[in-house]
Amino acid sequence: MDPNEHALHNAPFLWRNPEPKASYDAVIVGGGLHGLSTAYYLAKNHGLTNIAVVERGWIGNGNAVRNTTIIRSNYLWDESAAMYEHALQLWEGWGEELDYDILFSQRGVLNLAHNLHDERESIRRVNANRLNGVDAEWLDADAVKEFCPIVDISPEARYPVMGATLQRRGGIARHDAVIFALGRACDALGVDIIQGCEVTDIDVVNGRVTGLQTSRGPIAAGKVGLVAAGRTSLLTAMAGFAVPIQSHPLQALVSEVYEQVLNCVVMSNAVHVYVSQAHKGELVMGAGIDAFNSYAQRGGLHVIEEQMSAGMQLFPQFSRARVLRTWGGIVDVCPDASPIVGLTPVENLYVNCGWGTGGFKATPGSGWVMAHTIATGEPHALNRPFSLERFETGELIDEHGAAAVAH
Amino acid sequence: MFQIRCPYCGPRDEPEFKYGGQAHVAYPADPEQLSDEEWTRFLFVRDNSRGRYAERWNHAAGCRRWFNVIRDNGTHEMVGSYRSGEQPEEAR
Ligand SMILES: Cc1cc2nc3c(=O)[nH]c(=O)nc-3n(C[C@H](O)[C@H](O)[C@H](O)COP(=O)(O)OP(=O)(O)OC[C@H]3O[C@@H](n4cnc5c(N)ncnc54)[C@H](O)[C@@H]3O)c2cc1C
Ligand SMILES: [Zn+2]
Numbered sequence: 001m002d003p004n005e006h007a008l009h010n011a012p013f014l015w016r017n018p019e020p021k022a023s024y025d026a027v028i029v030g031g032g033l034h035g036l037s038t039a040y041y042l043a044k045n046h047g048l049t050n051i052a053v054v055e056r057g058w059i060g061n062g063n064a065v066r067n068t069t070i071i072r073s074n075y076l077w078d079e080s081a082a083m084y085e086h087a088l089q090l091w092e093g094w095g096e097e098l099d100y101d102i103l104f105s106q107r108g109v110l111n112l113a114h115n116l117h118d119e120r121e122s123i124r125r126v127n128a129n130r131l132n133g134v135d136a137e138w139l140d141a142d143a144v145k146e147f148c149p150i151v152d153i154s155p156e157a158r159y160p161v162m163g164a165t166l167q168r169r170g171g172i173a174r175h176d177a178v179i180f181a182l183g184r185a186c187d188a189l190g191v192d193i194i195q196g197c198e199v200t201d202i203d204v205v206n207g208r209v210t211g212l213q214t215s216r217g218p219i220a221a222g223k224v225g226l227v228a229a230g231r232t233s234l235l236t237a238m239a240g241f242a243v244p245i246q247s248h249p250l251q252a253l254v255s256e257v258y259e260q261v262l263n264c265v266v267m268s269n270a271v272h273v274y275v276s277q278a279h280k281g282e283l284v285m286g287a288g289i290d291a292f293n294s295y296a297q298r299g300g301l302h303v304i305e306e307q308m309s310a311g312m313q314l315f316p317q318f319s320r321a322r323v324l325r326t327w328g329g330i331v332d333v334c335p336d337a338s339p340i341v342g343l344t345p346v347e348n349l350y351v352n353c354g355w356g357t358g359g360f361k362a363t364p365g366s367g368w369v370m371a372h373t374i375a376t377g378e379p380h381a382l383n384r385p386f387s388l389e390r391f392e393t394g395e396l397i398d399e400h401g402a403a404a405v406a407h
Numbered sequence: 408m409f410q411i412r413c414p415y416c417g418p419r420d421e422p423e424f425k426y427g428g429q430a431h432v433a434y435p436a437d438p439e440q441l442s443d444e445e446w447t448r449f450l451f452v453r454d455n456s457r458g459r460y461a462e463r464w465n466h467a468a469g470c471r472r473w474f475n476v477i478r479d480n481g482t483h484e485m486v487g488s489y490r491s492g493e494q495p496e497e498a499r
Contacts, residue, residue, distance in 0.1 A: 246453060246455055292462070
């Protein structure tokens with residue numbers, strides 16, 4: 001075994017904690033999954049290694065480890081299907097590539113239909129997915145029961161299950177393991193991960209970004225990528241422009257640890273809940289955003305109550321499960337429920353945001369296209385449609401109504 | 408869950424209300440004169456700053472009237488509420 005490799009595997013820490021240098025070729029603001037993934041591909045695919053990720057807290061303190069880890073690519077529109085399917089294909093090899101057990105489990109994702117409209121929309125989406133080369137199936141209620149035996153499909157249910165779409169290649173992964181894997185991989189490629197470093201201002205000279213003011217002093221930068229999820233608007237305001245984003249709390253919860261009873265991911269837009277069971281045994285449940293704007297990383301208990309009552313509709317046996325913990329993150333919601341990844345009005349300043357309630361699944365693909373955009377100064381074919389200009393041209397990618405919305 | 412003071416009914420729990428987003432966004436006076444950029448701003452861009460924020464709420468399960476609230480969205484502190492059409496000092 002190569003001694004360096006040996007040292008890496010036995011290192012007490014997975015990444016260094018370097019002092020910020022005075023200057024970098026590129027700086028990524030935000031050490032969540034998308035920021036680290038961007039830095040990883042900047043180094044790996046584009047050979048940029050004089051780069052840093054600056055993070056106000058510790059890496060992975062934000063939505064990166066607050067999400068419910070659902071991964072799928074069965075989006076309705078061509079642009080989204082291409083973006084999320086590329087990410088899913090990267091997930092399929094990522095654990096091995098990063099040499100870390102990220103517990104990526106392709107256990108299948110069911111999206112339930114509860115009425116005729118749901119059913120029509122679901123079948124339409126299955127057909128659209130297939131045309132885009134995304135695996136998708138329509139199951140009737142009996143087939144749903146066969147695939148996921150604990151779902152209640154009785155016709156007396158308040159919201160009867162009429163069927164579901166199934167993406168067998170969808171599933172879950174362990175989010176904190178992905179942070180560890182990316183932190184280690186970035187560090188090994190020479191990327192400086194600078195924690196406890198809050199960006200407080202962005203230097204723009206003659207319409208071009210030149211550096212950052214941070215809580216650990218000024219850092220000059222040839223290029224800057226803003227990858228700050230729910231706090232993006234605060235950063236773009238420092239650079240003198242606004243993005244069409246509203247920051248909302250999104251909550252989730254886990255139960256105490258139980259025997260494995262749920263073998264797949266189940267989502268329901270109509271009843272408004274999504275559930276899976278973590279490898280360790282907790283039931284993981286999430287739902288929709290709290291309606292109001294917030295930066296406080298918490299929401300109202302009535303939202304948790306609603307998602308639990310929805311969960312109990314589908315899985316009567318959950319009535320005896322007990323909640324261990326609830327929490328919230330701040331998600332960056334775009335008017336068309338699609339992300340913004342691309343150029344900004346400021347030269348050499350790039351933005352990757354607006355993934356809202358559903359960016360975990362995009363982690364590898366988001367970093368891939370963002371790295372391409374930063375390295376070449378041009379969007380990748382996959383993120384070209386996800387530009388900031390689409391709100392002016394009207395070429396929106398409306399995934400709100402397009403079934404399978406949240407996550 | 409927080410309590411919101413409806414200016415007509417008094418303090419009630421949050422689930423009685425519906426959220427209406429940023430307050431004091433006026434419909435353009437002369438819509439035909441707007442550039443594409445100005446339309447984008449009006450249709451899609453709302454203030455998303457942190458701190459005291461003027462916002463609209465509707466007392467959906469009560470008097471059903473719209474009114475405005477000033478809330479600190481970093482701490483969820485309720486600063487005050489007032490009727491639609493009013494413009495208090497703090498409202499931006
Ligand atoms: C409860 C919940 C459930 C979710 N469930 C799913 C799901 O099942 N499937 C799915 O695909 N997605 C899900 N999501 C969405 C997903 O978590 C996010 O879209 C994704 O994590 C966002 O990318 P990120 O990891 O880079 O964000 P974050 O981890 O939030 O990273 C942004 C980072 O930027 C840092 N930052 C901000 N401002 C500054 C500054 N000024 N200076 C320095 N650093 C700064 C922050 O500290 C933070 O670490 C969920 C989200 C939540 C909250
Ligand atoms: Zn009232």
